[in-house]
Amino acid sequence: MSKNVKNSDTGEILDLQSRHIPCPKSQQEFAIDVLLGLSHTHKWLPCKYIYDERGSLLFEQIMACPEYYLTDCEMEILKTYKKEIIAKIGKGKINLVELGAGSGEKTKILLQEMITDNIDVTFIPIDISSSAIRNFTTNLKKQLPGIKIKGLVSEYFKGIRWLSNLNCCTNVILFLGSNIGNFEPAGANVFLSSLWNACNDGDYLVTGFDLKKDIQLLLNAYNDSGGVTAEFNLNLLRRINNELGGDFDLKEFQYYSTFDAISGAMQSYLISRKKQYVVIDEINRMFSFKSWESIHTESSYKFLVDDIEKLASRNGFEIIEHFFDSKNYFMDSLWQVRKE
Ligand SMILES: C[S@@+](CC[C@H](N)C(=O)[O-])C[C@H]1O[C@@H](n2cnc3c(N)ncnc32)[C@H](O)[C@@H]1O
Incomplete structure (x- = not known):
């Protein structure tokens, strides 16, 4: 995919992974x-x-495999608590930024609700996979016409550096699917503290955690x-x-x-x-x-609620609320950045 495709507010894709053509840095x-x-x-x-x-x-x-309960559980959480999550965040202008967005099936639930609520939202999905970003942005523009979307092909940390310039309105960062579980414990702290540094006081983070279970x-x-x-x-x-x-x-x-x-x-x-x-x-x-x-x-x-609360407080986030599925297999936790 070429870098910096199109400029319109509804279809921009910025590719930070292939900026050094002909010898892409990502390949090195x-x-x-x-x-x-x-x-x-x-x-x-x-x-x-x-x-x-x-x-x-x-x-x-x-995600479609019957054994892979994570997606269904998080889908249930977002369907059940979408109104509560949005009410906590407030209805002002927001940048909804999703790290490791993938196909974004679950994110559509929140986006649809925000649009129904007439919230002025710009959606910024970030993913290392250019095909995931390309497909997600194309599908979303068909399913939610008029949505403001800027896809970013990027590794998490480059994406986080890029989002440190976003200070026009409240940033709401989504990190769903228990992507955080792919970091080693020290890496999860580095990730969260980098995110905290890039965010403004009062920004929000919604993180999906797969809980310890049978x-x-x-x-x-x-x-x-x-x-x-x-x-x-x-x-x-x-x-x-x-x-x-x-x-x-x-x-x-x-x-x-x-x-x-x-x-x-x-x-x-x-x-x-x-x-x-x-x-x-x-x-x-x-x-x-x-x-x-x-x-x-x-x-x-896999996490215990206690582990999750330590992660939040150690990295400068205030826990606003935990949202669980009906089997208590999974949790989406809403945190707010505290700098003052
Ligand atoms: C487990 S999937 C989850 C997708 C989505 N969040 C969900 O819940 O369905 C992880 C996603 O994160 C992306 N990803 C993995 N490692 C990444 C990294 N270091 N930087 C950016 N994206 C990454 C992958 O391309 C993939 O789309």
């Missing part, structure tokens, strides 16, 4: 992260690289019977093959996801089924894999 970062991750004693790859066009589509399929439900959610989550994780290796000239044989890697009771997270891996070597041309390296050696691909932390 991908290569460096792969080199660092696969050179580590315990091999790992950042989960953000799962999300190219195919990865984003696979994630939409995961382990079997967690195991089922990350090991769907259709194998979609396995394909989703394998997309990381497929991307390395396609974009960095890798020769991973995908059949020779097994997806494995388990709950780690000490960290309190679902931990996902791709495991080499045999001793093998993989060459990645773009970084001029060959990596060796022992039989059953793992590559860590994703952490998905």
